[in-house]
Amino acid sequence: MEHVIETKDLTKFxxxxxxxxxxxxxxxxxxxxxxxxxxxxxxxxxxxxxxxxLRPTYGEIRIFGLEIPQKRVEIMKKVGYxxxxxxxxxxxxxVEFLTYMGRLSGLKKEKAxxxxxxxxxxxxxxxxxxxxxxxxxxxxxxxVAFASALIADPELLILDEPTANLDPLGRIExxxxxxxxxxxxxTIFVSSHIxxxxxxxxxxxxxxxxxxxxxxxxxxELTQIEETEYDIITSDNGKACEFLREKPYVREIWxxxxxxxxxxxxxxxxxxxxxFPKYLTSQGIRLKLFRPHTSPLERIxxxxxxxxxxxx
Ligand SMILES: Nc1ncnc2c1ncn2[C@@H]1O[C@H](COP(=O)(O)OP(=O)(O)OP(=O)(O)O)[C@@H](O)[C@H]1O
Numbered sequence: 001m002e003h004v005i006e007t008k009d010l011t012k013f014x015x016x017x018x019x020x021x022x023x024x025x026x027x028x029x030x031x032x033x034x035x036x037x038x039x040x041x042x043x044x045x046x047x048x049x050x051x052x053x054l055r056p057t058y059g060e061i062r063i064f065g066l067e068i069p070q071k072r073v074e075i076m077k078k079v080g081y082x083x084x085x086x087x088x089x090x091x092x093x094x095v096e097f098l099t100y101m102g103r104l105s106g107l108k109k110e111k112a113x114x115x116x117x118x119x120x121x122x123x124x125x126x127x128x129x130x131x132x133x134x135x136x137x138x139x140x141x142x143x144v145a146f147a148s149a150l151i152a153d154p155e156l157l158i159l160d161e162p163t164a165n166l167d168p169l170g171r172i173e174x175x176x177x178x179x180x181x182x183x184x185x186x187t188i189f190v191s192s193h194i195x196x197x198x199x200x201x202x203x204x205x206x207x208x209x210x211x212x213x214x215x216x217x218x219x220x221e222l223t224q225i226e227e228t229e230y231d232i233i234t235s236d237n238g239k240a241c242e243f244l245r246e247k248p249y250v251r252e253i254w255x256x257x258x259x260x261x262x263x264x265x266x267x268x269x270x271x272x273x274x275x276f277p278k279y280l281t282s283q284g285i286r287l288k289l290f291r292p293h294t295s296p297l298e299r300i301x302x303x304x305x306x307x308x309x310x311x312x
Pocket of ligand 1: 014019037038039040041042043044045046084193
């Protein structure tokens with residue numbers, strides 16, 4: 001099996017409104033796949049179809065090579081799913097809920113309890129074990145929902161905006177957990193509208209806008225567009241600016257709050273990269289920061305989303 005998740009021509013109408021257009025998702029085994037798109041792009045609708053909560057209007061879905069919805073029960077044994085609005089069992093305590101979810105996933109009672117104990121600690125709700133779900137904050141509920149997705153040690157995790165209610169520290173912790181789960185060999189499909197988050201945790205990405213998949217692939221391959229705008233800080237910004245201003249390949253240059261922003265003619269990037277560091281070294285100027293002005297993923301988003309709008 002080449003792909004853990006594969007859809008062909010996946011399409012969804014709500015009434016006459018076409019919400020998802022001919023989606024061909026391909027999620028290879030072992031990747032952290034970021035399903036990235038703005039509010040209303042169709043992420044949740046797609047995820048609901050992947051988990052058989054919603055029927056496609058047409059198109060095919062295969063998970064582990066098996067067809068949804070026909071093989072749903074068999075497939076879902078190996079899938080941990082965390083919905084956007086988690087948890088319905090509001091009157092259960094966390095322990096009861098997680099043990100119950102473990103039992104539903106086919107674990108023996110003892111194993112379910114053992115997993116519950118370990119996962120409550122893992123997601124940071126150990127002290128709240130006997131609290132009812134309805135007494136929790138939305139971030140705490142999201143942590144419990146994450147534990148619930150992990151309860152049967154799934155091969156594939158499908159997470160719908162899992163960090164939406166987490167505080168900044170919770171987000172950092174969560175990203176660390178996703179990275180280590182991927183190292184264990186799990187495949188993770190995670191939706192988000194936050195570029196920086198996807199950049200930190202995902203090595204594969206699918207960009208969705210207005211129900212259309214506009215790019216898909218390994219982040220490192222998609223982002224090989226050369227940047228022409230850079231942020232620079234040196235130990236002598238004045239001199240560095242003076243040097244750059246004289247160069248014909250520098251299209252624009254200005255300094256803002258101690259950072260030089262330079263825009264280079266893309267045809268002469270090689271010259272810029274060769275000459276600028278050489279000059280700094282010759283003058284004993286130290287380079288403190290040198291980075292593309294926009295992050296690579298942000299750049300492809302801006303490019304692709306514009307293309308999408310033009311072709312409408
Ligand atoms: N049951 C429904 N009936 C009609 N329209 C719907 C239904 N569910 C979703 N939609 C519409 O489908 C579009 C996509 O919604 P969806 O929730 O999939 O987006 P999303 O990418 O998950 O957005 P967000 O980031 O805000 O969660 C929206 O325009 C929404 O209004």
